Amino acid sequence: MDRMEAMNGDLKQWINKDYRRVDRRHEGVDIKKCEKEGAEMRKQLNPEQSEAVEAILDALESGDGGLFFLDGPGGSGKTFVYNCLANIVIGKGLTILPMAWTGIAASLLPNGRTVVSVCKLDTNNFCKSSMLKPNSTLAKILAAISIILWDEAPMSPKASLETIDQLFRDITQVNLPFGGKVVVLGGDFRQVLPVMDTGGADEQVANCIKRSYLWNQFQVFHLKTNMRLTGGALQWKNELLEIGDGKVGAPVSGEMGIPDSLKSHGDLAEEVFGDLLSSGDVQKLAKVAILTPRNKEALEVNNSVLDRMPGTATVYLSLDEVCHKDGTVLNDSLNFTTEFLNQMTPSGMPPHELRLKKGAIVMLLRNLDVKNSLCNGTRFVIEKMGARILQCKFVSGPRQGDSVLIPRIKLNYEKRIPFTMSRLQFPIRLSFAMTINKSQGQTFEKIGLQLTEPIFSHGQLYVALSRTTTKEGIRIEAPSGKMNNVVYSEVLQ
Incomplete structure (x- = not known):
């Protein structure tokens, strides 16, 4: 290191x-x-x-x-x-x-x-x-x-x-x-x-x-002809299109039952990850994930899953400041204390307290070098951890197996808040779980869909269920026993 x-x-x-x-x-x-x-x-x-x-x-x-x-x-x-x-x-x-x-x-x-x-x-x-x-x-x-x-x-x-x-x-x-x-x-x-x-x-x-x-x-x-799938996988794809077109679910709410074959029957994380967290098989671990509608639940699931991994977590704390629009530090600690900033984890930002272990799956949160596959959404496995540098390995895509060094960088956030927050932190999050929106473009062998909070926006159910090519790779946890298929029909016309 x-x-x-x-x-x-x-x-x-x-x-x-x-x-x-x-x-x-x-x-x-x-x-x-x-x-x-x-x-x-x-x-x-x-x-x-x-x-x-x-x-x-x-x-x-x-x-x-x-x-x-x-x-x-x-x-x-x-x-x-x-x-x-x-x-x-x-x-x-x-x-x-x-x-x-x-x-x-x-x-x-x-x-x-x-x-x-x-x-x-x-x-x-x-x-x-x-x-x-x-x-x-x-x-x-x-x-x-x-x-x-x-x-x-x-x-x-x-x-x-x-x-x-x-x-x-x-x-x-x-x-x-x-x-x-x-x-x-x-x-x-x-x-x-x-x-x-x-x-x-x-x-x-x-x-x-x-x-x-x-x-x-x-x-x-x-373009309607599916060029990848045949047999049962193609049948599942056609069922997904019915969901995406809004042909499945109650007329207004989109509420629908969860097929018994897709229901989680206990511990969703156990059903999705099983012994992969301790097996050391990084490639298989990277091919499963839990999806949630909202950011808060994804953060909670990630920390819970990390605790199931063997080993002691290394904790990285961010440096948070209130800034002017030009990036210079704003001396406004009376209104916006460091403790207040530390508690914020907006969508697209790393947490103040970033907990990592060797072998953990993480996701990049910024486009650092798109040409070299360092994209917002790229997933890695942690190989080595230093005080200021992380060594990570690509787990999918054209650079699968390659290692890369990720430094701490300054990340700014100013949406829905009356100031600009600057956070010095590694531009990553744990990625055992992610929001449905963040999963778009990803492919998995197995997903768990955690619906402790309901789906709330157009296309989320379609995107979530489309992350695998077969029904057998899906487990859904919903306290109500129902899920919402939200589709804005006017967008599809």
């Missing part, structure tokens, strides 16, 4: 490097190889995919731009279409901007970036503006882009869509949607919608991209 501690200064430089630049997005790319792979992938498209790809390429050839949306559940081949388009377009010597709303989704795209980072969206005003300067180098690079790919678009607030539309009009000086670019959005409106800090269903629907003035200009292609 001494070597790890000595590297702390270098790591800070590494974390702060400008990894988000896109002017090197085709560096080292073999254009001829992309052309060949694109042609091969084009032959493999099913009729639904082919119809979409041909329409998109026709728009690209015309030079007049075009807006497209690929609608399809997981397994319908959206990612294959994105990669096919990327290879074809790069093979033509043109440039492409692959991005996604979440870091996990961005990491699955060729040289993918998050929407917020590449377009410099100001999340402090709910993405209603971009901080990208129109005459900057990055703006000139974006202006030369031929096609934009945007995955997990239904999770994006409509303000982000409209801000990026205006951004491209400004940097291209072309008064057409997105400056006349070809734009391909993709996603599944059955899944969770943009997270709102306040307001209920009406505000969430109003904030959806389908309520944007741009939506009617998008040509929608429906």
Whole structure:
């Protein structure tokens, strides 16, 4: 660990490097190889995919731009279409901007970036503006882009869509949607919608991209054929689509019974984890999780599960301060004491008291380096723990088995509070349990769905039950014996 501690200064430089630049997005790319792979992938498209790809390429050839949306559940081949388009377009010597709303989704795209980072969206005003300067180098690079790919678009607030539309009009000086670019959005409106800090269903629907003035200009292609599953797994997927479409559950509340085969019959954590917590089989441990609707319950479950692991926990305490918007410390300890700040664990922030053990599963809470799979939502196992550095190993994805060093960093939070809180802590949380929203994009062999608090938002039940490919991998704990299937039908129309 001494070597790890000595590297702390270098790591800070590494974390702060400008990894988000896109002017090197085709560096080292073999254009001829992309052309060949694109042609091969084009032959493999099913009729639904082919119809979409041909329409998109026709728009690209015309030079007049075009807006497209690929609608399809997981397994319908959206990612294959994105990669096919990327290879074809790069093979033509043109440039492409692959991005996604979440870091996990961005990491699955060729040289993918998050929407917020590449377009410099100001999340402090709910993405209603971009901080990208129109005459900057990055703006000139974006202006030369031929096609934009945007995955997990239904999770994006409509303000982000409209801000990026205006951004491209400004940097291209072309008064057409997105400056006349070809734009391909993709996603599944059955899944969770943009997270709102306040307001209920009406505000969430109003904030959806389908309520944007741009939506009617998008040509929608429906990808319905599941390209991954057969037999019983396909039957379960079809049952899930019924849930996602709101065809299951009471008309207003969405309340529905829990099938006996899915019910937990005692200790949910024991049913999900069994002896995996002491077996040392990290890969199997990483393939199971407990999901909860809310953040509070996930934190409680994580600490409870950690206590079941052998060994003594190492405790890391954060340094919490009240700051001005520019990050300078605000001397307001009378109104906001350190003890008050320590008690706060907002969504997306690590806890003040971070308890860890060797072999524990954790999740990264920030996009540190999307290109290298260090994304918000990436899961690791703890290998070594130092005072200022953690050595973690990827448990899934393209870097599975690789080790990485994670330093403490400053993380700011200012939503729903009258100040900015700065917390110096490792940007991770325990990840034996997570919220349903945080689980989107993850895949498990077994999940436990803990419903001590009911599901409260569109798509949560669909997302939770979709994390496994079979019914046999699901156990549900609900004191009422019921669960809610909340679906906003107006979003699906």
